[in-house]
Each structure stands twice: as C-alpha cells, then as structure tokens.
Amino acid sequence: PDECQGPDPSTVGACCIPGLGCANTDAATCAGQSGIFSGLCTSCDVQNVGLILEPSGEIFVHVIGPQTGGDCTDLIPEGPCPGFFVDAWQSPPAGTMCHDFGAPGANPIPPGFFGTSPDSDEFAGIVCLQGAPLGDPNFPGADTLIERSADPFDRCELPSTTQQTVDIEITALNLVSVSPITVTYNGGMNPESWDVQVDLSTVSSPLGSLTATKEHCNGGTYTSQLNVQPRFTFVQVNPPNNTGVWDTGIAGDPVIQLQQSVPAPWVHDVAPQLGLVIDPCSDFHGGISEANPKLSCDCNNNAVRDKCDIEGGAADADQDGIPDQCQAGGIPTASEWGLAIMIMALLTGGTVVFRRRRPVTQ
Secondary structure, three states, X not given: OOOOOOOOHHHOEEEEEOOOEEEEEOHHHHHHOOOEEEEEXXXXXXXXXXXXXXXXXXXXXXXXXXXXXXXXXXXXXXXXXXXXXXXXXXXXXXXXXXXXXXXXXXXXXXXXXXXXXXXXXXXXXXXXXXXOOOOOOOOOOOOEEEEEOOOOOOOOOOOOOOEEEEEEXXXXXXXXXXXXXXXXXXXXXXXXXXXXXXXXXXOOOOOEEEXXXXXXXXXXXXXXXXXXXXXXXXXXXXXXXXXXXXXXXXXXXXXXXXXXXXXXXXXXXXXXXXXXXXXXXXXXXXXXXXXXXXXXXXXXOOOOOHXXXXXXXXXXXXXXXXXXXXXXXXXXXXXXXXXXXXXXXXXXOOOOOOOOOOOOOO
C-alpha cells in the first residue's frame, strides 16, 4: 500500500516530532529525536496522531496509538463486545512527565519507609517516569488503558452543537522511573539508588468523565477529567534489592485529578494507514484529527450520515461517498423538489404563472 514507504515497510512509520512536524522514519530514529512514534506502516498525511496534554496532575501525559506489528495487516482484535469501550494509550518519551512527592497537596514518603537500618529519611523528591508496555495482547505497546461507559455519539449521527458526557475510568497503568531516585539515611547520609514502578492502587479510583462534541461528520473534540489513584513500588538497585510499596489509596493520599481542559480531537472512523490497534467495538477514538473534515453529509435529508446510507445499501457507483440518488439522474434532493413539482404541473396541463414585478417609481 502507498502508506508503507521505504524499502522495508515493516520498519518504516510516522514520527511526530515536537516543533518539526511529522516525518516517516523508524522507531529508533524517532526516539533519538524525542518524537512520538505513531506506528509502523503509518502515514503522516492523514489523521495525524496528536498529543493530549493533561497538565494539572502530571502523573502521565498521553498520546494515542500503541505502535503496531511488522506489516500493514489489520491488527484489530476480534470477538464479542463486552459492553464497555477501551482506549489504549502510550505515554510520551522519557522525561516529559514526573511526579513530585514534595508538591503542595502531595504526601511525601515518610521516614523509615525504605526499611533498612538505620531509618531512611523522608523522601519528598521528584521521580520522572516513562511508559512500559502492559503486555496486553489486544493492545501491544500500550501502557495505559481507559474504559468508557459508552460512545458519546453514534457514527451515523450528524454534526451538532450538542455535547454528550460519558463516564471514564483508568483500568490499567504501567510506568517506570527514567532513572533511579536517591534515598538517604540519618539526615542525608548513606545515599542509595532505588528504581520506581507505578501501577494502580488496590483502592479503586472514582469515575471520571469525558465530554464530547460532534463538530464534523467523522468526529469533533472532547475534554475530560480522569481520576488516578497510583501505587508506587520501589526496588533497591543494589543488593539486597529490598522493595517497598506505597499505595496512595491505602495511605489515604488524595486522588490525582487529570484535567484535560484544552479540547482534543477524536474521530469515528480511523484512517487505515495510521496502522493503529483500536477497540473494534467503539466508534470513538481520541487523539486523532480528521485531515479534511466535512460539515455536510446528509444529501437526502434523512438525518443519517451519507456514509451510513451507503453502508446500508444505497448505491455509490463512483465511490465518492455521496449516494447516487443525490446526484444527477438519481432521486431529487429536497432542494430539487420545488422545480420537479412545477415541471410536473406543466406536463399534466396545469398552469404555472410567473409575473415580473414592475419597478416602483418614486
């Protein structure tokens, strides 16, 4: 396919580089330029994957689209729909998200937590994080899964100004520290290095919400509030490799609220050349913008998207996305009925009188 560029399409994909736009390259080169690798066999020309910043919580920042396998085949999983919808996410490159245990409102790790003698000091430092794959075979490469209670809109609905809100909940998370943190003892003595892994608390997070608007025929924009109750696992780098678990839910720490207040794009139908692994049960895919959004897509005025009419059996011989009945030789549209009625009246002996209005003189 055209979207597979380069001599070996199994190693070439789209790289979105902040400040430089989008380029087709391999994953290693993309990572070296601090870009977001959007997947193998991915084109930059249609529906580019975009960053969705969630600035207030800073526990993670998301970009949709776990990178896919070694060819352009369809990797969407098959099977019955479970009654909820899953959005799979990859966190951005290393160093772009951090958690500050000393920030206002956050609880530091208390003295003695790290369990070696003498007692460890309080830890109120910063740990910077990066995503690590969950290992879910349905969403390879994803480090975060977020469930939605429903799709905000049916894909056959028409654009409108009406907003729809649905519940969302984070159900899986796997982040690791970019570099070890330093733990000290007895007032700054005996520094030790500890790695950090972050998943979800055993205490469930409250439901969040996603509010969407369908601004064009294939999607629109949305905002969201996501509640995260994390669990931090610390592992000593050197022997004896002690571990410690800080579960913020059990400790009574407040839930981290990620407010995505800047509208982000979404689409119903994902361009195949993006090569993304998506939930086949869902008609809502966040973080993807439509390259050429259409505002008008109901040529026969039946309150159904033209694409759905065609999928339901309406003829589209020239495959332009417009039912043939709306074009020359087809069934007249509503705007054409007035002319058709006048012609029928003339043919059946009726009289249609046109009077020219005389100009008014002063």
